[in-house]
Amino acid sequence: MKIVTIDREGKTHAVEGNDDWTVMEALRDSGLPIAAECGGACACATCHVYVEEGWLEKLPPQLDEEIDMLDMALEVQPNSRLSCQIICSDEMDGIKVTLAPE
Amino acid sequence: MNDLSATGDGALGPLETDAIVVGAGPAGLFAVFELGLLDLQAQLVDILDRPGGQCTELYPEKPIYDIPGLPIVNAQELVDRLLEQIAPFKPVFHLGEMASALKKLADGRWKLSTNTGKEIIAPVILIAAGGGSFVPKRPPIPGIDAYEGKSVFYAVRKMEQFYGKDILIAGGGDSALDWTLNLAPIAKSLTLVHHRDGFRAAQHSVNQMRELVEAGKIDFQIASVKALHGDNGMLESVTLAGSDKIERQKEAEILLPFFGLTMKLGPIADFGLNLNENLIPVDTEKFETATPGIFAIGDINTYPGKLKLILSAFHEAALMSQAAFHICRPDEKLRFQYTTTSSTLHKKLGVK
Numbered sequence: 446m447k448i449v450t451i452d453r454e455g456k457t458h459a460v461e462g463n464d465d466w467t468v469m470e471a472l473r474d475s476g477l478p479i480a481a482e483c484g485g486a487c488a489c490a491t492c493h494v495y496v497e498e499g500w501l502e503k504l505p506p507q508l509d510e511e512i513d514m515l516d517m518a519l520e521v522q523p524n525s526r527l528s529c530q531i532i533c534s535d536e537m538d539g540i541k542v543t544l545a546p547e
Numbered sequence: 548m549n550d551l552s553a554t555g556d557g558a559l560g561p562l563e564t565d566a567i568v569v570g571a572g573p574a575g576l577f578a579v580f581e582l583g584l585l586d587l588q589a590q591l592v593d594i595l596d597r598p599g600g601q602c603t604e605l606y607p608e609k610p611i612y613d614i615p616g617l618p619i620v621n622a623q624e625l626v627d628r629l630l631e632q633i634a635p636f637k638p639v640f641h642l643g644e645m646a647s648a649l650k651k652l653a654d655g656r657w658k659l660s661t662n663t664g665k666e667i668i669a670p671v672i673l674i675a676a677g678g679g680s681f682v683p684k685r686p687p688i689p690g691i692d693a694y695e696g697k698s699v700f701y702a703v704r705k706m707e708q709f710y711g712k713d714i715l716i717a718g719g720g721d722s723a724l725d726w727t728l729n730l731a732p733i734a735k736s737l738t739l740v741h742h743r744d745g746f747r748a749a750q751h752s753v754n755q756m757r758e759l760v761e762a763g764k765i766d767f768q769i770a771s772v773k774a775l776h777g778d779n780g781m782l783e784s785v786t787l788a789g790s791d792k793i794e795r796q797k798e799a800e801i802l803l804p805f806f807g808l809t810m811k812l813g814p815i816a817d818f819g820l821n822l823n824e825n826l827i828p829v830d831t832e833k834f835e836t837a838t839p840g841i842f843a844i845g846d847i848n849t850y851p852g853k854l855k856l857i858l859s860a861f862h863e864a865a866l867m868s869q870a871a872f873h874i875c876r877p878d879e880k881l882r883f884q885y886t887t888t889s890s891t892l893h894k895k896l897g898v899k
Contacts, residue, residue, distance in 0.1 A: 488606040516719035516747035517807040519686050546687040
């Protein structure tokens with residue numbers, strides 16, 4: 446599956462996402478600048494992305510843990526998600542995300 | 548005779564030890580143990596106010612499953628056990644201090660200075676700084692740097708400086724809520740700004756905050772800070788934007804953003820260690836950097852095949868210590884011993 450990713454300069458990247466990987470892992474593996482300081486433990490809010498409308502509704506609901514952790518993110522919007530909490534799958538093929546500011 | 552060379556810690560002069568460890572996370576802590584087995588004394592510097600690094604700061608409650616011999620251990624428990632393990636070697640901790648400068652002395656040793664002016668001298672420097680120093684997350688508000696330290700603060704050192712001010716606090720965690728409650732009585736006005744009507748903070752703090760809002764003592768806005776207005780770093784008002792994107796102005800003399808900590812490499816970048824993408828290249832025999840006497844272990848180093856795992860840092864600490872011994876004790880022969888059988892090691896460890 447592909448993750449259409451817009452970086453902080455506005456450039457678009459088609460990132461390959463393997464099944465069962467998290468979107469954060471796929472973005473990190475592709476070399477995009479995503480800090481993901483805690484390594485995917487939902488404990489730092491530094492893998493923050495904005496999910497494009499349309500895709501947001503298709504994602505499984507956020508766990509309380511993620512909602513709480515987003516309180517430590519900057520520039521939170523209604524479509525904010527932590528990319529370590531989004532799992533890649535065929536249904537997610539073409540999902541569009543934008544890296545949040547650092 | 549007066550010692551005119553005395554600097555740093557008052558009349559005591561600079562501190563001296565065998566190895567200065569920058570970073571008191573699991574890598575730095577276990578290095579104290581491996582150094583200690585070789586009779587090398589260590590002093591640790593860490594910007595956090597307690598040992599443990601990421602384990603303690605980011606995910607103390609999270610279970611770790613890949614520490615050899617510990618099928619499951621919480622991150623904080625691992626740190627506690629490491630502290631217990633190194634206790635016999637009486638490590639000296641300099642907590643809440645940032646390693647800010649490194650200088651080579653004429654006698655070949657290193658002098659590390661901290662941001663509080665402390666100076667430590669040792670033949671060996673060990674960088675075990677993980678992802679760098681934990682520093683407050685800085686909101687991406689244009690021009691915020693001009694206000695920092697004057698009217699924008701990421702920590703409260705002296706409450707009195709906020710007496711009678713129009714204060715705006717941004718965030719929804721424990722720090723944001725605690726300072727809302729603490730500063731409300733002394734502020735001229737206090738506004739809490741958060742992106743949602745829900746909080747990560749402790750429920751009783753949230754309840755107290757809501758009571759203050761209902762009593763009209765503080766204001767709560769579901770919004771985020773978009774722009775700062777003022778002259779010469781002195782804040783006068785801010786622009787807030789709600790989820791409806793509608794912007795409004797709010798008077799504020801002080802902004803306190805509380806969004807937790809993030810890792811920045813900091814002054815280590817200026818230690819002359821040939822950084823490669825913010826990592827320190829080392830060899831895999833001694834985990835020494837290109838600069839003799841300076842070693843790097845744990846998440847901050849890089850070498851072919853590097854894995855950022857705590858267990859890798861432990862291995863690196865053991866090999867690094869062997870090399871450090873030869874630098875600290877050039878005239879002595881290193882005796883390789885096992886903790887299972889060596890009576891001298893047992894003595895060091897306090898085994899009865």
